[in-house]
Amino acid sequence: MIQKVNVAAKFQLFDDYWSPKIVGEVANLYLKTVKLNGEFVWHKHETEDELFYVIKGRLLIKLRDGDVTLDPGEFVVIPHGVEHLPVAEDEVHVLLLEPKTTVNTGDVSSERTVATLERI
Amino acid sequence: MIQKVNVAAKFQLFDDYWSPKIVGEVANLYLKTVKLNGEFVWHKHETEDELFYVIKGRLLIKLRDGDVTLDPGEFVVIPHGVEHLPVAEDEVHVLLLEPKTTVNTGDVSSERTVATLERI
Numbered sequence: 001m002i003q004k005v006n007v008a009a010k011f012q013l014f015d016d017y018w019s020p021k022i023v024g025e026v027a028n029l030y031l032k033t034v035k036l037n038g039e040f041v042w043h044k045h046e047t048e049d050e051l052f053y054v055i056k057g058r059l060l061i062k063l064r065d066g067d068v069t070l071d072p073g074e075f076v077v078i079p080h081g082v083e084h085l086p087v088a089e090d091e092v093h094v095l096l097l098e099p100k101t102t103v104n105t106g107d108v109s110s111e112r113t114v115a116t117l118e119r120i
Numbered sequence: 121m122i123q124k125v126n127v128a129a130k131f132q133l134f135d136d137y138w139s140p141k142i143v144g145e146v147a148n149l150y151l152k153t154v155k156l157n158g159e160f161v162w163h164k165h166e167t168e169d170e171l172f173y174v175i176k177g178r179l180l181i182k183l184r185d186g187d188v189t190l191d192p193g194e195f196v197v198i199p200h201g202v203e204h205l206p207v208a209e210d211e212v213h214v215l216l217l218e219p220k221t222t223v224n225t226g227d228v229s230s231e232r233t234v235a236t237l238e239r240i
Binding site for chain 2 (some may be wrong): 001002003004005006007008024025026027028029031048049050051055063065066068069070073074075076077078079082097098099
């Protein structure tokens with residue numbers, strides 16, 4: 001049976017930050033919900049493009065040659081190979097879209113790395 | 121230069137129905153904006169999964185074994201091979217996510233088929 005997904009309802013199911021949860025898949029990509037708060041780590045994904053779509057709050061994505069600020073209803077695609085640093089001054093709810101092989105910290109291994117994702 | 125996309129602003133750029141416009145790409149998929157109004161045609165995509173995310177309005181997607189109704193902030197993934205019929209009683213704004221090879225009418229060729237997509 002094909003089930004729809006209510007994005008806001010998914011965000012009510014968890015409270016941890018920087019830990020993406022799988023909420024859907026299309027072809028070889030996962031759609032993930034993630035709550036961000038604070039500053040992440042500079043990293044890049046060698047082969048995976050990554051889309052950030054803001055649902056709630058404001059997200060700053062620092063890039064080596066400029067910054068992007070996203071409000072709700074806005075998205076940006078960070079192409080593979082491009083270093084980026086997500087910064088959330090307050091809590092931000094983000095929908096991520098990226099190849100299934102993507103690890104959240106990319107080429108950097110840190111305490112923030114989440115190797116196995118929960119599906120909610 | 122990496123540019124963000126404001127989804128609502130993209131919807132202000134066109135008025136035609138059933139004619140998806142490319143607004144982004146992630147890996148081998150396109151993100152498209154489309155305005156729907158009325159009933160489409162029953163079709164399926166042989167190899168492509170298709171995600172419908174409703175931005176504005178209410179979308180009914182008829183399936184052979186049940187229907188799905190989407191309100192803003194809700195999405196559904198129609199797996200490849202599954203016949204579906206989108207129905208919009210009033211104007212609906214939808215974000216589509218699907219492999220770049222996807223044609224809007226899938227296995228059906230009709231006056232609704234849009235072979236070449238505009239990028240906005």
